[in-house]
Amino acid sequence: MPERPELVPGTLIMLVLRVLQTGPLHGYAISQRILQVSGEVLQVEEGSLYPALQKMLMKGWVEAEWGVSATKRRVRFYSLTPSGRHQLTAELSGYNNMTEAIQAVLKFA
């Protein structure tokens, strides 16, 4: 099994927020969506996904609601709150600034 690259620290919450932008998802679905969209590169471990989700619940960025998954299991669906959308915008712009800056250094240094 090839070594998977580590998730860039501090980006997990941003990724989850972004994934939830399209609509409510349950925990497993969130990790699957990130995995698929990233082309099987970004694997989110449960040990980091659930603490992140709890933190987002605590901050009030997402809301949770019990529902039934496609495989008929009782799961919890997470959806963005208005303050979660704000947070996503803020994190995105911060991230963009950061990557541009890093790119600039890499290109012109």
Place this chain on the structure above:
Amino acid sequence: MTELYRRICWLLNRRRAERELAEEMYAHLAESESDGRRNPAFGSTLRHLESTREVWGWTWIDRLFQDLSYALRLLRKSPSFVLTALLVLALGVGVNLTAFRLLLVEITPTVRDPDTLVELARWFPDGSGNTIAWPVLAFYGQHAHSFRAIIASHEDSVTFGETEPGRDPVTVRVNFVTASYFAEQAPPLIRGRGLAVFDESADAEPAVVVSRRFWEYRLAASPSLIGQTLRLNGKLVQVAGIMNDPKGRREDLWMPLAKQPMIVEGSTLLTDWTSPSVFGVARLNPGITVHTAEEESHLLAVALRQSHPEAVSKDERLGMAPFSSNRMHPQEIAAAAMAVTLIMLILVVACANLGSLLLARGIARDREIRTRLALGASRYRIVRQLLTESTVLAIAGSMVAWLLSAIAVEIFLTANGDPKNWALALDWRIIVATLATALFAAVAFGLVPALRLTGSAPHGGRARAVFLACQVGASCILLIVSGQLVRNFAKLLILDPGFDYRTTLTLSPGLQAHGYNDASSQYYFDNLLRGVAAIPGVQSAAVTWLPVWGNISSGFIDAGRKVLINRVDAGFFSTLGLRLTRGRFFNSAERNVVIVSDSFARWHWPGQDPLGKLLTNVSPATVIGVVAKGGSFDVQDTDAMAAYYPILPQDFRDASVVVRAFRNPGLLTAPLIAIARTPDPKLRPAYTLLSTAYDGAVDQSRRLVSILSALGLLATLLASIGLAGLTGYSVSQRTREIGVRIALGAPRSGVVRAVLRPLAAPVVFGITLGILGAAAVSSVLRHNLSSLRPSDPIAYLTAVVAFLVIVSLAVCIPARRALRIQPAQALRHD
């Protein structure tokens, strides 16, 4: 804020939240398995649950509960240690709390808004007086814009109840006050109403307010007292209310000042402009300073002098001092601070004591601590665990202390005759003080052992020595200081005022209150002396201006020290039995002579013969005699500096007679009162048996002595418990070594020496510290208690020897155990 709200919600619903999380994570697992993507990284769900829970930031509560339950489990396992610790803490903290409570009782003001209340005095260019004639005070009250109200009070002794012929009347104290007293100054009423302005009008029924003490002791706390009538000096008055006792005062009843002449027949109190007889207190208007008010009173006095030149002297004005009965004087504050320091030392002893106990116990727990450290516990975690244990102990101990001190305060207040004050136990300051002391104690006795025990260095030795020296030092300070004070007061217990007080009584007819003038007073006393001398059982009688033991303030200042004065007739010295060391007594009608006490003679004319010298402090007078002791002024001071002058005509209005009986003076009271009332049935004479007064004064000192001794002994007891416990632990720790010594033939003395040697240095150091500390404390004490001797080597020596003896006894028990160690068993000891 909303985040905090969500966190609290989570905490409150924590069980459900955790269950849901677990369900969710197992569902995740199941999904990924059915997807065929068994995630190898999925590890332990439990661990994930744990780390997810930490997000909410409440895990410290779990740890706290772990620590607490562990601490409780451990403490339950060693009941003897817990009992010792609780006892030591309860005593150490309890004494502090008790002192703090008593201080609170003392300083809590009972008067509303005390800052604008001032006590009035008359100031003249060459002196001052603290009483004012009522018409003068009323004049100031009417015209001064600085005052919102004035309060006048005047105390008289009156007889209470129906007095049958041949029985002693009960004398009670009535404070005649203006209605403003109840509006501005009085403590809260228990029942009924206070006196009001309408009670002062001429046609009002005479009303009386009863003190709580009087209600409880004299009237059996009768529930239906309001509206009933009492008989005072034979007059009927109606009870209007019952009032709490004003702090620090002993009054039985309050009546309107306007009714004073009705109760005290012939009194000219309300109309006499010249005899100062009421105490004045004023409530200043908002924004008025004392200075402004004094200036205004000066102008008013000038105006008053126009119409009543006899009422005020030239340049007289009112002086104003902060209302004092609610405040402690700076001296009292210093003394209280001193007492608090001494009492804090008890806490120091207790903490040092527990610290060394914990260290010793910790050494026994060494294996447990090392194991936990080896299993990966951080040092911080273990220190926290150990501190939790001490905190649990400290809080439990403080709770016991809180209860103990509540009981102690009640006992103290009851013994003192003060009202009960259970509510004080729930005062927030007491609760805070209890918790603060508990936490302080926990850190003080818990932190050092916890750090030493978890440290990597070989532990305990030095910290233990420091703890030991601390408790020995603090105990010594307490023992020495309390010993000194006890000796100081013990002198009072066996005091000799210089005359025989047991067969003497004084009788005050109270002529001034009944409107007598100088001539009629003198005439009255001439007759009275003749009548008294004729009573069988009377040895002699004399007239004195101030009653015996009734003067602690009248006098003058001579080179910084107070000299008390009295004016007496020629028979006073022989009646009282004062011993003359030089010169002679007064002849009758002699003027411009003075007899001084030996202490004053030595102060004023050191190394010279005082006889024939001129004393000019009051009015020029030649010294004709020296008495051995000035003990007739203040019962607390047998050797007061004093001067006796011949009695003057104007003194007779206030004068008393001193009567010496052949045997029992108590039998003389009825005939004396009868004779004193014969010329004028209006009079209500009051008598004092000097033996009663003496016992009262000594009783107070005896109580103080017992409290002080108890404190000193308590400290010593605590220190002994500590030393004995410590020796015991060191014996059990060194069992094997001692066994080897005994097996190798060490003599008994050698074994004991080996056990006690580690104690020697800290104990010697501690005692030295204690002696130095005690010297420092005593020098401060001397500042406040002038009667304390400069240095009292006997007190020091006794205290140190007593301490050593008690401690040796305490250490004996574990030392004996060391001697009984069997070598064969000892070698098997691990």
